[in-house]
Amino acid sequence: MASAYSETVKVFKAFCDENRLKILEQLRTGEKCACKLLDDLHITQPTLSHHMKILCDADIVQGRKEGKWVHYSLNHAGAKRAKKLLEEQVTLEFSGEKDEKCFDK
Numbered sequence: 001m002a003s004a005y006s007e008t009v010k011v012f013k014a015f016c017d018e019n020r021l022k023i024l025e026q027l028r029t030g031e032k033c034a035c036k037l038l039d040d041l042h043i044t045q046p047t048l049s050h051h052m053k054i055l056c057d058a059d060i061v062q063g064r065k066e067g068k069w070v071h072y073s074l075n076h077a078g079a080k081r082a083k084k085l086l087e088e089q090v091t092l093e094f095s096g097e098k099d100e101k102c103f104d105k
Helices: 006-014 018-027 034-041 045-057 076-090
Strands: 061-066 069-074
Touching (some): 006 076, 018 061, 018 069, 034 045, 034 069, 045 061
16 A cells, blocks of 8 residues: 555655756746756756656656657646645644643653
8 A cells, every 4th residue: 555645755856856946946937848857957867867757757747759759848737736735734733632742741
């Protein structure tokens, strides 16, 4: 059984690397061919593939194959879901219960 947090972990993992943040910055201006990302980021093709797999698995980025290259773009539905997950993690919830004090026994 998958953890209840596994999808959230996938999304946050996608944002936890400098190269992936640079890729997302590039994609904010529109779809980019993998060849363009490679040139701009000065990384190897296997490294780019690794990062794109993480971003695509998190549904933040989507790929479209054209010839021998893949063209990547932001997945707006996935980005919206990522925002919602972050908001859920940092929103205070009032349970109505009293906070019990901890005492050393």
